Amino acid sequence: MKFVTVKHNHETFVGLVDSDESKVLLLNPAEEVRTGKRSFPSSLQECIDLGESFIEQVQGLHDWVISGAHAASLYVSLDEVTLLAPIPRPNKNIFSVGKNYAEHAIEMGSEADIPEHVMVFTKAPTTVIGPNETVLNHQDVTNQLDYEGELAVIIGKKGRAIKKEEALDYIFGYTILNDVTARDLQSRHKQFFIGKSLDTTCPMGPWIVHKSVIENPNHLNIETIVNGEVRQSSNTKNFIFPIEEVISVLSAGMTLEPGDIIATGTPAGVGKGFKPPKFLSSGDQMEVTIEKIGTLKNTIKQ
Structure with missing residues (x-):
């Protein structure tokens, strides 16, 4: 799993980069299609704070995406987003x-x-x-x-x-x-x-x-x-x-x-x-x- 923080259409998202490093799955938009809710935190720092439950939630979302007909529409090309630092403003030095x-x-x-x-x-x-x-x-x-x-x-x-x-x-x-x-x-x-x-x-x-x-x-x-x-x-x-x-x-x-x-x-x-x-x-x-x-x-x- 490769986790990114990106800017897309003037919003900041946590995303999961695909295996060939050409596309990114924006977690909250994908989760909204799946469940109707944006249930992931808005920053990667907050996601990391959740511990293993975050990884389990991501794995569940990823499995759902690749097993259905939504994969092509839910991934965004990396060329269409701006990569930020994964943790743009760390809590500490x-x-x-x-x-x-x-x-x-x-x-x-x-x-x-x-x-x-x-x-x-x-x-x-x-x-x-x-x-x-x-x-x-x-x-x-x-x-x-x-x-x-x-x-x-x-x-x-x-x-x-x-x-x-x-x-x-x-x-x-x-x-x-x-x-x-x-x-x-x-x-x-x-x-x-x-x-x-x-x-x-x-x-x-x-x-x-x-x-x-x-x-x-x-x-x-x-x-x-x-x-x-x-x-x-x-x-x-x-x-x-x-x-x-x-x-x-x-x-x-x-x-x-x-x-x-x-x-x-x-x-x-x-x-x-x-x-x-x-x-x-x-x-x-x-x-x-x-x-x-x-x-x-x-x-x-x-």
């Missing part, structure tokens, strides 16, 4: 894991920079934009804008002190996130929040893939392309701290809630790691692709 690939830690410093413990910072909710949206170049505050392709985890149920062996049970699904960063601000302020939280610097999407589709999130190919050039190419098997450990550490004394977003870190190949650096410029096109999820595309504002 995005949790972000720093230096979770050894080669990235080295390119940002040396082997001494490989962390011994999970390193976490956050990005403000106001950073989030959707696929194909424009990232502001912020030339008034930075000249070192950088990309970071990442796998993001969406928490599906509330938990604290979550054991590593149970951590995957707390996940709703996975998406792609580009942790766009102002390196000069990051360095100047001696912490990450400001340099990571400029408006539009958290492209996310194009959808959330339900956890049932991805058996092992710690073994997915990940690639970032800028202007046709492959900059990052790795696999999440190279995580220093696998997803189960990240969730366990974060939840040790802090409650994780449905809809919380955890960006799991970026591999080597960021712009700052090149000599000379390859920072982003106006008009640059970024594509982050993760196996079993898809591709997130965004452009830097001209």
Whole structure:
């Protein structure tokens, strides 16, 4: 299951993307045909809050659609909708894991920079934009804008002190996130929040893939392309701290809630790691692709 938030005919809907990623089933309009009621919540955040009952309701609707004569009329072409970020305005800051690939830690410093413990910072909710949206170049505050392709985890149920062996049970699904960063601000302020939280610097999407589709999130190919050039190419098997450990550490004394977003870190190949650096410029096109999820595309504002 691939869940999206889309705008269609000036309304926002939660939808289910079909298997060939060409059409979307708008849940509430389809449910209205089926039952006469729009019984799904209006946002994907609210849907995730429902837990497994949401998945069961979606499965029931999907089975009804494909078994009847309504399928062709109830699906809408993806070309006819605008994809928004799956969760357009998160309830909290995005949790972000720093230096979770050894080669990235080295390119940002040396082997001494490989962390011994999970390193976490956050990005403000106001950073989030959707696929194909424009990232502001912020030339008034930075000249070192950088990309970071990442796998993001969406928490599906509330938990604290979550054991590593149970951590995957707390996940709703996975998406792609580009942790766009102002390196000069990051360095100047001696912490990450400001340099990571400029408006539009958290492209996310194009959808959330339900956890049932991805058996092992710690073994997915990940690639970032800028202007046709492959900059990052790795696999999440190279995580220093696998997803189960990240969730366990974060939840040790802090409650994780449905809809919380955890960006799991970026591999080597960021712009700052090149000599000379390859920072982003106006008009640059970024594509982050993760196996079993898809591709997130965004452009830097001209």
